[in-house]
Amino acid sequence: MDGCIGRYLRVNLTEGKHRIEEIDPRLLEKFLGGRGLGVKVFTDEVDPQTDPLSPDNKLILASGPLVGTGAITGASCNVITRSSLTKTLACAKTRGHFGAELKFAGFDMVIIEGKAETPVILSIIDDKVRILPALEYWGRSTAETEDLFKKNLGDPWVARETFLVSIGPAGERLLPLANVVNDRYLSVGGAGTGAVMGSKNLKAIAVKGRHSLHVADGNRFVQVVNTMINKLNSAPLASQSMTQWGTAFLVGLCYQKGILPQNNFRWASLSLKNVGTEALNSAFVLRARGCFACPVACIKKTVVKHPTYQGKGMVPTYLAIGALGVNCGISDLSAIGMASMLCAEMGLDPVAAGGALATAMELVEKKVLSPEELKIDLRFGNAEILIQALRLIATKKGHAKRLGQGGKALAESSGRPDLFMGVKGLSLAPFDPRAIQGMGLHFATSNYGPHHLYANTFFDELLNVHENLDPWEIDGKPGLVKRYQDTSAVMDSLGLCNWPLMGLKFNNYVPLVNSCLGTSYKADDLLLIGERIWNLERVFNLSAGFNSSHDTLPDRFTKEPISDGPAEGQISRISEMIPEYYHLRGWNEKGEPPPETLKALELENE
Amino acid sequence: MPRIKIDHTKCTGCRHCETACSLNHVANTVNPRRARIRVMKEEDQYFPVIAGPFVDAACTSKQTIVIGNQTYDMCALCRASCPQKPYFIEAETGIPLKCDFCGIPPNPSCVRWCNTGALELVED
Numbered sequence: 001m002d003g004c005i006g007r008y009l010r011v012n013l014t015e016g017k018h019r020i021e022e023i024d025p026r027l028l029e030k031f032l033g034g035r036g037l038g039v040k041v042f043t044d045e046v047d048p049q050t051d052p053l054s055p056d057n058k059l060i061l062a063s064g065p066l067v068g069t070g071a072i073t074g075a076s077c078n079v080i081t082r083s084s085l086t087k088t089l090a091c092a093k094t095r096g097h098f099g100a101e102l103k104f105a106g107f108d109m110v111i112i113e114g115k116a117e118t119p120v121i122l123s124i125i126d127d128k129v130r131i132l133p134a135l136e137y138w139g140r141s142t143a144e145t146e147d148l149f150k151k152n153l154g155d156p157w158v159a160r161e162t163f164l165v166s167i168g169p170a171g172e173r174l175l176p177l178a179n180v181v182n183d184r185y186l187s188v189g190g191a192g193t194g195a196v197m198g199s200k201n202l203k204a205i206a207v208k209g210r211h212s213l214h215v216a217d218g219n220r221f222v223q224v225v226n227t228m229i230n231k232l233n234s235a236p237l238a239s240q241s242m243t244q245w246g247t248a249f250l251v252g253l254c255y256q257k258g259i260l261p262q263n264n265f266r267w268a269s270l271s272l273k274n275v276g277t278e279a280l281n282s283a284f285v286l287r288a289r290g291c292f293a294c295p296v297a298c299i300k301k302t303v304v305k306h307p308t309y310q311g312k313g314m315v316p317t318y319l320a321i322g323a324l325g326v327n328c329g330i331s332d333l334s335a336i337g338m339a340s341m342l343c344a345e346m347g348l349d350p351v352a353a354g355g356a357l358a359t360a361m362e363l364v365e366k367k368v369l370s371p372e373e374l375k376i377d378l379r380f381g382n383a384e385i386l387i388q389a390l391r392l393i394a395t396k397k398g399h400a401k402r403l404g405q406g407g408k409a410l411a412e413s414s415g416r417p418d419l420f421m422g423v424k425g426l427s428l429a430p431f432d433p434r435a436i437q438g439m440g441l442h443f444a445t446s447n448y449g450p451h452h453l454y455a456n457t458f459f460d461e462l463l464n465v466h467e468n469l470d471p472w473e474i475d476g477k478p479g480l481v482k483r484y485q486d487t488s489a490v491m492d493s494l495g496l497c498n499w500p501l502m503g504l505k506f507n508n509y510v511p512l513v514n515s516c517l518g519t520s521y522k523a524d525d526l527l528l529i530g531e532r533i534w535n536l537e538r539v540f541n542l543s544a545g546f547n548s549s550h551d552t553l554p555d556r557f558t559k560e561p562i563s564d565g566p567a568e569g570q571i572s573r574i575s576e577m578i579p580e581y582y583h584l585r586g587w588n589e590k591g592e593p594p595p596e597t598l599k600a601l602e603l604e605n606e
Numbered sequence: 607m608p609r610i611k612i613d614h615t616k617c618t619g620c621r622h623c624e625t626a627c628s629l630n631h632v633a634n635t636v637n638p639r640r641a642r643i644r645v646m647k648e649e650d651q652y653f654p655v656i657a658g659p660f661v662d663a664a665c666t667s668k669q670t671i672v673i674g675n676q677t678y679d680m681c682a683l684c685r686a687s688c689p690q691k692p693y694f695i696e697a698e699t700g701i702p703l704k705c706d707f708c709g710i711p712p713n714p715s716c717v718r719w720c721n722t723g724a725l726e727l728v729e730d
């Protein structure tokens with residue numbers, strides 16, 4: 001298939017050896033590449049019961065076929081493994097430039113196996129694959145690691161073109177909240193992946209190369225990209241809101257609809273004058289940064305200058321503002337910015353870490369845990385303590401060890417599992433599922449835990465981009481969720497970012513795919529591939545010990561109506577939606593894909 | 607005479623211009639290292655640099671330039687393809703690369719794909 005390099009690199013850290021292998025073109029046709037191919041290879045090679053932190057678990061980094069070709073937003077590389085937090089399959093996505101550089105370095109995918117005896121860095125630079133000792137990097141933040149590695153390269157020209165993924169202290173300490181970070185400050189958003197990387201004693205992967213990518217029909221491809229850029233520019237959300245503020249522009253909208261959770265999902269309308277877009281403008285100097293080939297450029301970089309909080313990094317996204325800020329009762333943007341930068345430096349997942357802290361805060365407030373027990377005075381609204389706690393968690397100091405195990409473990413060991421707001425061990429992304437029903441259904445059924453990036457239903461439920469849907473209604477939502485879940489599987493497999501779907505239709509991507517890859521897919525063919533991938537992941541999770549009883553939400557969402565704000569009185573109705581969702585997916589009432597469904601998806605031999 | 611005006615404060619570092627250039631000059635091929643425009647990252651700034659003429663010897667002195675409170679390496683911002691720096695040299699053949707305005711009439715592909723206004727075609 002054009003677009004792809006057609007090779008992957010297999011590195012065995014136990015033996016210190018590597019091997020270059022060809023990708024079977026039939027697999028590309030069936031799974032596209034990126035997430036699809038990564039999941040296929042992972043599920044073929046790894047036993048679902050494997051302990052995530054054992055050397056038998058593998059870590060796969062896979063860039064899709066459109067990555068690096070100049071297809072708009074063709075930038076993302078998927079990080080696939082069995083997560084040590086959720087124990088499900090995990091698939092995180094890098095943004096920035098790492099994914100494209102991996103392809104220029106000559107590989108569509110890297111498979112990491114085994115465990116190195118001492119810390120190492122995998123360096124794939126100009127066709128030389130080396131496993132370098134990394135003792136001097138151990139203990140350093142992700143940003144320091146990147147700076148030091150580039151310095152050690154000795155050649156500023158090479159350093160300029162080298163891109164890294166790395167783990168911070170959290171990953172080294174095998175915390176289930178740990179994340180992988182790429183391009184210095186971008187969290188990939190997959191709690192548990194950092195710990196897996198840490199368990200392999202792998203501190204970082206560096207890539208650079210000068211391979212060319214082949215595009216099937218260059219002239220047509222260039223025209224299609226032109227058209228897509230124009231279309232995108234005529235869509236105000238994608239071209240203005242995202243470009244100006246990044247995803248943070250959603251904060252105000254979600255607040256107005258009662259979707260933005262406050263204080264561990266208990267309130268929705270505490271006064272919040274400080275976190276809207278205006279406040280963002282005054283708290284930070286926003287500088288737009290784009291991922292590879294992205295005309296949107298939603299990443300906002302900044303330098304925080306505040307009497308208490310200072311640092312350099314990313315302006316908080318919607319996710320960070322929600323999870324580390326508002327849901328912990330904090331609305332000081334400088335503090336939230338600091339917390340989110342700290343997460344990136346330490347290699348902590350902002351959603352999982354924010355969720356653990358919010359859980360702890362409620363436990364303390366309800367007097368289940370005493371601040372003395374935690375040895376830290378966590379309270380809703382106290383930003384300084386939150387930042388202190390994040391540092392302690394990542395370095396596993398003091399009694400933050402308990403916090404570092406995640407919200408679920410903390411709530412369970414305190415005897416109040418009901419106070420953990422998460423599914424499959426992962427804290428909910430900051431969308432109250434009672435006020436946005438489709439998202440709630442996705443949170444309950446997602447293969448990767450409750451993360452909004454694997455089904456952007458809010459494009460229609462909240463922003464009304466393609467369809468005008470009422471977030472509180474459940475009609476049509478199971479179909480919507482299925483469609484978005486499959487769409488995101490396709491986009492991830494191609495290596496594209498989901499955000500431009502805020503301005504483009506999925507159909508607009510079909511000519512892009514075909515002119516680049518030399519294929520003749522129709523939109524439905526691609527969605528079928530997405531469905532195939534979703535089912536393959538489901539099958540893996542089922543064998544890993546999950547079943548329909550895990551497709552659920554915490555009782556707070558199904559039993560306690562929202563107590564205030566615009567969505568007051570709403571309750572999540574997932575139990576009404578799940579049967580229809582299973583039915584649409586062709587699954588039985590136990591949520592299992594029966595043989596005929598698997599056969600229709602050509603997965604019968606899986 | 608038409609010129610490409612570069613406003614580095616608008617550049618997001620997306621490197622879409624590099625892919626556009628490479629696609630336009632090497633049929634059906636994308637490779638930023640074969641592009642005649644490269645986006646240099648210096649400290650926190652991105653500087654799109656368009657390939658100028660080839661020089662067969664490197665400068666004998668290093669130069670730096672101070673903008674605001676940051677010091678930049680002039681070599682990175684320099685347009686020449688030069689033996690000292692591994693840019694603007696066609697990877698496969700070793701031939702030096704130079705911007706040709708994408709032919710006549712000028713319709714530079716990098717400008718077309720730059721969505722931020724960092725690259726602009728202006729007429730004097």
Ligand code: SF4
Binds near residue numbers: 075095289295297298
């Ligand atoms: S929209 Fe944002 S995340 Fe997506 S590719 Fe562009 S800059 Fe990256």
Ligand code: SF4
Binds near residue numbers: 621645
């Ligand atoms: S396309 Fe424009 S914004 Fe993107 S890197 Fe090139 S000059 Fe900068």
